[in-house]
Amino acid sequence: MSDWVPYPEDLAARYRERGYWTGETFGAFLADRAAEFADQVAVVDDRQRWTYRELDERATRMAHGFVARGIARGDRVVVQLPNVAEFFSVVFGLFRAGAVPVFALPPHRFSEISYFCSHTEAVAYVIADRFGGFDYRTLAEQVGVRQVFVLGDPGQHTALADVPVDPTGELPTVDSGDLAFLQLSGGSTGVPKLIPRIHDDYLYSVRESAEICGLGPSSVYLVALPVAHNFPMSSPGVLGALHAGSRIVLASAPSPDVAFGLIQRERVTITGVVPPVALLWLTAAATRPEDLSSLEVLQVGGAKFAEEAARRVGPELGCALQQVFGMAEGLVNYTRFDDPDDLVAISQGRPISPDDELLVVDEDDRPVEPGEVGHLLTRGPYTIRGYYRAEEHNRVAFTDGYYRTGDLVRLLPSGHLVVEGRAKDQINRGGEKVAAEEVENHLIAHPAVHDAALVAVPDSFLGERTCAFVVATAEVTGPQLRAFLRERGLAAYKIPDRVEFVDEFPHTGVGKTSRRDLRALLAAREA
Numbered sequence: 001m002s003d004w005v006p007y008p009e010d011l012a013a014r015y016r017e018r019g020y021w022t023g024e025t026f027g028a029f030l031a032d033r034a035a036e037f038a039d040q041v042a043v044v045d046d047r048q049r050w051t052y053r054e055l056d057e058r059a060t061r062m063a064h065g066f067v068a069r070g071i072a073r074g075d076r077v078v079v080q081l082p083n084v085a086e087f088f089s090v091v092f093g094l095f096r097a098g099a100v101p102v103f104a105l106p107p108h109r110f111s112e113i114s115y116f117c118s119h120t121e122a123v124a125y126v127i128a129d130r131f132g133g134f135d136y137r138t139l140a141e142q143v144g145v146r147q148v149f150v151l152g153d154p155g156q157h158t159a160l161a162d163v164p165v166d167p168t169g170e171l172p173t174v175d176s177g178d179l180a181f182l183q184l185s186g187g188s189t190g191v192p193k194l195i196p197r198i199h200d201d202y203l204y205s206v207r208e209s210a211e212i213c214g215l216g217p218s219s220v221y222l223v224a225l226p227v228a229h230n231f232p233m234s235s236p237g238v239l240g241a242l243h244a245g246s247r248i249v250l251a252s253a254p255s256p257d258v259a260f261g262l263i264q265r266e267r268v269t270i271t272g273v274v275p276p277v278a279l280l281w282l283t284a285a286a287t288r289p290e291d292l293s294s295l296e297v298l299q300v301g302g303a304k305f306a307e308e309a310a311r312r313v314g315p316e317l318g319c320a321l322q323q324v325f326g327m328a329e330g331l332v333n334y335t336r337f338d339d340p341d342d343l344v345a346i347s348q349g350r351p352i353s354p355d356d357e358l359l360v361v362d363e364d365d366r367p368v369e370p371g372e373v374g375h376l377l378t379r380g381p382y383t384i385r386g387y388y389r390a391e392e393h394n395r396v397a398f399t400d401g402y403y404r405t406g407d408l409v410r411l412l413p414s415g416h417l418v419v420e421g422r423a424k425d426q427i428n429r430g431g432e433k434v435a436a437e438e439v440e441n442h443l444i445a446h447p448a449v450h451d452a453a454l455v456a457v458p459d460s461f462l463g464e465r466t467c468a469f470v471v472a473t474a475e476v477t478g479p480q481l482r483a484f485l486r487e488r489g490l491a492a493y494k495i496p497d498r499v500e501f502v503d504e505f506p507h508t509g510v511g512k513t514s515r516r517d518l519r520a521l522l523a524a525r526e527a
C-alpha cells in the first residue's frame, strides 16, 4: 500500500500539457525568486527584516544543517512555529533537504502532535521555545520524537541555530511529483487527517492565486492568521507573495491592536482573515487612530461571511472585499475584483482553474437541478485524490477521484458558489474546524461518561460554538470534563464551549444519535 494516492497518469499528463504543472519544486522556486528579487524585502517580523537573497541563503544553510543531522529525502518533520521569519528558512530548508514538513498549528497540543508524529513516523519536530504563554519544549519531551529543533532557548534539545553546517555537502534532488508536505484537514473523523500535496499541484494553485489576487513586487501581504494554515499559506498567502516578489509581514496575532499598527507601518496592501476577525476589524476601524489607507484588499474565508458584514467592508474599511472558499484538500474559490458588488457580497467565489470539476449532487449522488442546493464534490489539478495513510477513510471521502467536501452549496449561473451549509460532522468555530467524533472519543474516555455528542450552537461572533451533550453514569460536572480534555492534551479550540447533560440521546429513524434533535433540545433549554 502506498502512503498517498497519486493523480491518474492521463490527468497528470493533461495538467502538464496545459501548463498547470510546470515541474518547479519549492526549493528551486525560492532560488529562482531570490535571483529575480534579490534585494527586495521578502519577510518582516517583530525582530527581523530579510531580503529575498538573505532568505534564500538562510534556507540553504538550514537545509545543509538538516542533512548533517541525518534528515533524509522523504523524511517527515513536524513543524509547529508561530508567525516568525524562521518559519520560512525552516520550511524551505526542509524542502531543499528533500524532507516533508508536516504543518501543525500553534494551538495543537499532545493529542494532536503525538498523532502527527506517530502517524507520519516523523524523525524530527521543530518548535519555538515558548509562544503564547506555552512552553513547547515540555510538549516535545512528552511526545518523545527522535530529534527536536528549537527556535530560541533549546533547553535539553538542539537549537535551530546550532545545527552544524557543511555548505559543501550535496543536497538531494527533489522531483516536482514528490510529496512536498502534509497539510492538516479540519476533519470529521476520530483522528485528524493529513493531506498530501505535491510540488506540481500546490505551486499551480499558488501561481494562479497570485495572479487572481493581483500580487506583484509592490504588494505587501500581512499574515494575520497562523502562517501554516492553507489560507495564509497559499490563497495567495505567503507563497503567492514570494512567487510575485511581494513583501510578507508577519503578525503575531490578528487583533486590531497588533494588525492595524503593522498595516500602517508596513503599508500593507492585502491580507486574509476569518469572519470573526473581519467583524472585529470592522468595529475597531471606526475608532482606531491607525491609517489603513494602504489596504486594497481584505480577503475573508475559512467560514461563511454573513452578507450584512460583507457589505460593510468597502464603506468601513475603505478596501475591496474578496471572499475565499477553500480547503486544504485542494479546491479554492475566489470572488474576482471585476465581479459586481452584489455578487461579492453574497457568493464565496468561483474556482481557480478551468479544469476544476465541480459536482453538486443529492443524497444519492445524482446532480441536482441547476441552482439547487446540494453536496459539493470536486476534483482537479490541485485537489488530492486521497488522504495520507488513510486507505479505509478514503473509500468514503472520495468517489471516482472526486473529493466529497461535506459542504452544501448552490451554483450560480456565473459559476460562483454560495455555501449554504454543511453535511459533515464538523463544527466551524470561526474558521477553526472541530471534528465532532474526535472530541466525542476523548469525552467517552472519561470513566463517568457513557456517551457523548458534540453539536454546533449558532453564535453571532464565531458563527458556531460547540456544545457537548453527555450521558453520564456517575457524578461529573462540565468544568471537570473540560479539564479532563485539556489534560488529555486537546487543542484549546476543541474544548467544548458548553457541556449539557441528558439521560439519553434522541435517535434518528435508523437509530443514530440525532444531532438535529440535540440542537433543538438546546434551543428549548435556552428558551
Ligand code: OOB
Binding pocket: 184, 185, 186, 230, 231, 235, 300, 301, 302, 303, 304, 305, 323, 324, 325, 326, 327, 328, 329, 332, 348, 405, 407, 419, 422, 428, 431, 433
Ligand atoms: C480553509 O481550509 P480548511 O481545510 O481549514 O477548511 C475547509 C472547510 C470547507 O470545506 C468549508 O467547510 C469551510 O472550511 N470554509 C468555508 C469557507 N471557506 C472555508 N465555508 C463557508 N464560506 C467560506 N468562505 O478554511 C481555507 C483554505 C484555503 C483558503 C481559504 C480557506
